[in-house]
Amino acid sequence: xxxxxxYPGSFDPVTNGHLDIIExxxxxxxxxxxxxxxxxxxxxxxSAKERLKMLNIVLKKYxxxxxxxxxxxxxxxxxxxxxxxxxxxxRAISDFEYEFQxxxxxxxxxxxxxxxxxxTSSKFSYLSSSIVKEIASYEGCIKGLVPDELYDMILDxxxxxxxxxxxNL
Ligand code: PNS
Numbered sequence: 248x249x250x251x252x253x254y255p256g257s258f259d260p261v262t263n264g265h266l267d268i269i270e271x272x273x274x275x276x277x278x279x280x281x282x283x284x285x286x287x288x289x290x291x292x293x294s295a296k297e298r299l300k301m302l303n304i305v306l307k308k309y310x311x312x313x314x315x316x317x318x319x320x321x322x323x324x325x326x327x328x329x330x331x332x333x334x335x336x337x338r339a340i341s342d343f344e345y346e347f348q349x350x351x352x353x354x355x356x357x358x359x360x361x362x363x364x365x366x367t368s369s370k371f372s373y374l375s376s377s378i379v380k381e382i383a384s385y386e387g388c389i390k391g392l393v394p395d396e397l398y399d400m401i402l403d404x405x406x407x408x409x410x411x412x413x414x415n416l
Contacts, residue, residue, distance in 0.1 A: 252276040252332040252363075255284050255321050258298050259291040260401050261305060262379055262393050264371035268336040271365060273309050280328060281306060283316045292380055292404060305394045322356040333362045338372050388412025
């Protein structure tokens with residue numbers, strides 16, 4: 248039986264921390280669906296179309312990884328896709344309370360679907376989409392934090408000129 252897992256998120260934008268989870272997830276499951284969903288607690292900077300475009304650019308090299316968009320409850324999406332596993336990345340204890348609540352509520356809504364957590368690699372433990380946006384908004388260097396192919400697309404949201412930087416991450 249094919250093991251399908253869903254990796255949901257707002258990916259606003261996708262970071263190297265997300266990529267680390269996707270890469271490891273693609274080796275763990277037969278099929279991994281990276282699903283852009285809306286987080287009602289956040290107002291995205293990038294449109295759904297832009298977020299999908301960025302994910303498609305960086306994930307095209309993974310044959311068992313698909314990119315999709317869904318507006319609605321994650322558990323309904325998992326049911327639609329016949330996926331029994333949701334994977335989430337955990338960076339720090341600060342992530343735990345919210346993710347614990349989400350895992351519990353999703354399990355209540357459908358006990359057949361399991362949420363599994365992967366610890367983010369320590370080198371990305373500080374990284375989040377919000378931090379990337381904050382650095383970029385102040386013309387800071389985001390090299391090494393996001394995939395190289397997306398560097399210009401992300402900076403274009405904030406500035407129209409190149410930001411010279413020499414990050415060594
Ligand atoms: O990257 P994020 O912002 O932490 O991702 C959160 C996301 C989009 C996975 C979460 O907000 C979500 O599942 N949204 C869909 C609505 C839903 O199912 N909420 C949980 C039950 S109330």
